[in-house]
Amino acid sequence: MADDVKKQPFLARFSWFNKLKGIKHIEIIVVVVLGVIICLIWFADFGSGGGAAAGNTSYTAMSASQYARELETKLNTVLSNINGAGKVTSMVTLESSSELKIASSTEERTNSSTTGNNKTESITVVETPIIIDFGGSKMPLVLMEIMPKVTGVIVVAQGAADVRVRLEMLKAIQALFNVPPGSIEIFVGK
Secondary structure (H helix, E strand, C coil): CHHHHHHCCCHHHCHHHHHHHCCCCHHHHHHHHHHHHHHHHHHHHHHCCCHHHCCCCCCCCCCHHHHHHHHHHHHHHHHHCCCCCCCEEEEEEECCCCEEEECEEEEEEEEEEEECCEEEEEEEEEEEECEEEECCEEEECEEEEECCCEEEEEEEEHHHHCHHHHHHHHHHHHHHHCCCHHHEEEEECC
C-alpha cells in the first residue's frame, strides 16, 4: 500500500484532480480562465490609477532632433547588416517638427434676436482643449503625436564603393522612409 502511494504522482492522490483530468479540453478552459483573470487585474489596475499610466505624470513630446537621432541609429543598424556595407553612419533630415493633436470639446451657441421684422441669428463655436490633472499639474490631453516626414538621407559606408551594396542601401532607405532616390546620397567612407 505504501509503495502504491509513492509510485503515484503527487496530484494524482487527490480525487478532485482526477475529476479535473476527466474533463474534455481542460487545458483550453484553464487558459481561458487565466486570461480572463489577467484581463480583470489589468483593467482594475488602470481604473484605480495604477498600472502602466501610474508612473506617467506628464507627456513629453519628442523633439525633432531626438526623433532624427533615433531614426539614424535604427538606419545605421539596418544598413550595417547589408552584406559588404562595413561601418555605416547616416544623417536624416526632417520636414518639420512633430505635431501634437490635442483633445478638445466643441460647444455651439446660437443667439437669436428679433427687431421688428428682422430676425438675426448668430452661431458661435467655442473649441476648448480638454485639460487633465496629473497630481496637481494641469495639462492638455494629447491624443497623438504626428512625427515629421523624412526629406533626405545621407549615408557614409565603408562598402559603398561596391555598386551592389550601394543599390541595396538605396532600396532599403526608400523602403524605410518612402523618400525619392534624388533625396538620398550614399558616400564611400574611410
